[in-house]
Amino acid sequence: MLLLNSSDFTQGKMDQSMSCDADMVKPLPKDLSHHYSDVTLARKPNSLKLLYRFFTIPGIGNLAGGLPNAQFFPFDTLEAQSARPQRWTPTPNRPGGDDALSSAMASVKVPSDGSKTAFHVVVPHDADTPDLTQKIDLATALQYGQASGYPPLVSYIRQFTRECLHPNVPYRGGAEVALTVGSTDGFSKVLDVFTNIWVEEKNDIRERPALLVDIFTYPSAMNQALPRGVQICPVEMDDDGMAPYGPGGLEDVLANWDDAKGKRPHLLYTVSMGHNPTSAVLSLERRKDLYEICSKYDVIIVEDDPYWYLQFPSAEIEEAKSRNMPLPMFKAANTLPKKSGYPFLDSLVPSFLNIDVDGRVVRLDTFSKTVAPGCRLGWVTATPEICLRIIRVSETGTSQPSGFVQAMIAENIMGPQPEAVAAFMSRSRKDQATFAGWKTEGWVRWLAGLRGEYERRMNEMCNLLEENAYQLKQSTPVRDADSDWGVITKTKLYDFKWPRGGMFLWVKVHFEKHPLFGATGTEGNIINGPALSKALMVFLTHKPHLVLASPGMMFSASPEIAARQGWSFFRLCFAAETDEMNRDCSVRFGHGVQKFWRVKEIEELEALLEEAGTFEAEEAEVLTSMGC
Template sequence: MAAPVDLSHHFSSVSRNRNASAVKEFYKYFAIPGIVNFAAGQPHPSYFPYDTLEANVALPQRFNVSNTSDAAPTPASARVTVPKESRTADLQRRIDLTTALQYGLAEGYPPLHSFIRQFTRDHLHPNVPYAGGPEIIMTCGSTDGFSKVIELFTNSWNPDRDWIQQREGMLCEEFTYMNAIQTARPRGINVVGVAMDGQGIRATGKGGLEDVLKNWDFRRGRQPHLLYTIAVGQNPTGGTLSVERKKEVYAICQKYDVIIVEDEPYWNLQFPSAYEMSTRYRGPSSEPSLYTQNYNAQGKSSGYAFLDSLVPSYLSMDTEGRVVRLDTFSKTIAPGSRLGWMTAQPGIIERVTRITEVSTQQPSGFVQSLVAKVLMGPPQDEHVSAKKDALGWQMDGWVRWLEGLRNSYEGRMQAMCTILEESKYFVKESTAASDDSAHEWEVVDRTQMFDFVWPMGGMFLWLEVYFDTHPLRSRYSSEVLSKAFWVHLTKVPQPCLVGPGKMFGATPHSAEQAHKYFRLAFAPMDASEVSDVTHRLTEGFRSFWQRKNLDGLDDGPGSDVEAAMRLGSTVNLFGMGC
């Protein structure tokens, strides 16, 4: 295997200027036995008011891994304690407040960093095809990670001051997570949408990646050198890219020297059953299921059947080291943890480390130590004294937890999609009764109200609404009907809030097409309520298709609904975090 390619020509001038830390040259001084450190600006740990941090934490088996089991979630929890001081000398196993609440390393808290590094290199991506494999750095969640990626790879551009030839560009799916766009766009970066299909980004064809790059109009600025993409459970479309498509995308990025930023918050939420259920309703598909193979069968196994079954990351085909992957604990532990990690070739992680030193420094030691303790348990030499339920999840438990979450979300997806699948049509049954009550003519008028692709991963379903079939379409444009529909749903007996497609339109062009799309999340409600609220939503559809007018649904310009539709330009309303 060859070493990763030097891609430092992509670095911004600011990031190139950052000095490497000389701290490592000094470790040997710190290590002089008994040396008195007058130099450190560190408070003594006796001044930290916390004597312990503790938690009750789920067992990894809390959620089932299969729907066939009727067993309820396991409410049992284990006890986790981060003590003031651990006696363990091994810094990669030492989890205590004396270290976790002190100034630390930008790469991350050593125990957590070592666990996640092993998870990433050995289990998540066992087959990265460059010498030495990737490095990681902990982040304060993927929004923080992406912000650092943008800082690393882009120079900001100001039309009042800079030449158009200096303007940089970023490619992304035409519908995408708007917070990422909002990170990039104010820097003057040209945000360029790429056409999508049910899987996600299109490599070829009109508006696809190759088309955009090949026919780049340099009068708009530099050819884009970054691709921001969500390849699993895409936000908002729910699409998941096949490995074949990823290879095509990677080859094009190689050809045009594009860095791939792969944002994967929904990675472990891949749903084998979506294909099967979709074909059950809709007949055979022209494409095979993504989930019928062991993806690591030709290479090194991840060590877990679950991980081997997941569509591999772009990292697994990254011969050159041009993939930067963002992972987060937001969906696997909690969004409020503000904790995640970035994976890339060492030369890239080194620069991100420099950026981290002068911004976030490190994720909070509170969350790093509490997560590390749950994942790792006490160090080996303290195992004897620890209770059995406090041994930590270990790698097996962590992967088991991820699989349990996958199954839980998969159940939600099935419940919502089944009901939507069966309610796509507005069926008007009018009975023309004759004098003779024995003779009735049933007139059935079947109109399709919406369609969707069964999501192979993630938390979302992307609904395409057929406003053209609405009886009022002759009087109103489909844009007007779309706005009215959104308000209608907030006023029905069971009010519903759905995500307007315009919120996810990365470019003015995609935003124009967006009015017919709505994003539905099957994550936020109680699991037991998914079916019921989805039924209610479909009732909202039916009552909208029955409307004879739009009275009370158009508050006019400047109204809330107008504002809702302008959401393409705002952040953080629905689905904060990625």
């Protein structure tokens, strides 16, 4: 594993009080190897590593490796036009507060001219520096490398992770990182390390592994676990995320576990910052409660946080304003002692890693939402021992992530290489020396800018949805009453919490108030919530609404939850569409629901259900595959 001294990390602003001595009094992480899968225990180091110690003999001619010659790579450079970090406008870390950015900026976007906010990045074929953590060139980035990752990039990520993201890791030596090809790959490797495959016809039920998830969860995670025979164990959640206590909460599930149903779960999966699909952000207090339970029952916490930097401090205030509620007091999300020194980062709720005394937290990070999904680049943060096990999985599978993306991102953040400037100078003097590399300051500024963009979109969507949340209805005037005018009734059609983070809005539709709820269909069936929900989804895709919303059924952790609650929810993403479409669709969704409440003929509803039929059949196939 690559080890660096902290002087390599010139942008670090970490509190210097954590000296080596202070680290030595910290406890070591616990030995959690009893959770390893059979395959993990059987994995050995790569046999080619036997020769590594000879590679460093000065002047050695290495005929042992099986490498092609870097001279024959067709690319002489890799280059890009890349955004300056200032391209997008941030929102305040403390809305209404006195930080540098005024509260008004929460809703005002400074228009930017892309062409003026770009610079040219060049990765040269060869960089001369002998320091592998600074050497960004194609001869190394496009050659075979170790599964731990490209040294310049992995050294940067490691220090950013240790010093900026999680400066409070409580165990001795701190956390390590292992690169992945994105967080889907990361979770796949975590499952490989921590679960055995279980087959109903072949294995004892008491050996069946189990995965704790929120009752509404990211379906891909379930799709990864289910073919391995892993049992999905839903844990109740409220508006603030997974519930530690109460009926169906984490403690309840673990304390009352029935061994006849499978092994008590030792793995928990959650999206803890901008939860997918519910948008909840787990507070530090909630984290402490959940962690205590996991520690008591020896559960490993897998924290999958692609949206971590998308926390929206304005949501609570804007929600209150729009609903004429009293404005809430500002509460700092991070009250832990050590800070990164970057106000944006320090304003965010901290990861479980920062309270991980035992070393039982495995965090998944990705560049998918901070740069682009097409990177297929991410990393796991955990104890050095767990990271080593993840890297062994990479050695026999993905190897390291693509050198194309590793080199481009390393150069973009850490650049420029003197060789890159020289290579580019010879072609285009105009742009030479315009690129100084983002450095950590620029990287953090980029993230803050993206947060600003997505926070404004979130606020826009919520404001527009609020406008159509109620059905106003004038009852028919009653003769002989005091007035000719009927009473205006106000029916709440849907409800939502303004997202505190992430990319999604989780809308609960009150189908029980729909005129056809409980009506009798043409075949004598009773129209229920699930039927109305399916009908609405299809109805919304019709003109003039033309909006596709994700049905809550898809995120339900079991068929029971889908049947009990899932049908009443829709997930709306405020990230993917253009600004204009985002606004239009927010209005179209609201109008669509209003219009759906005017569907009063059973035949019209049944036509929609018929159209939904195909969808339902496909859905059944997915749901039955859950089998829990």
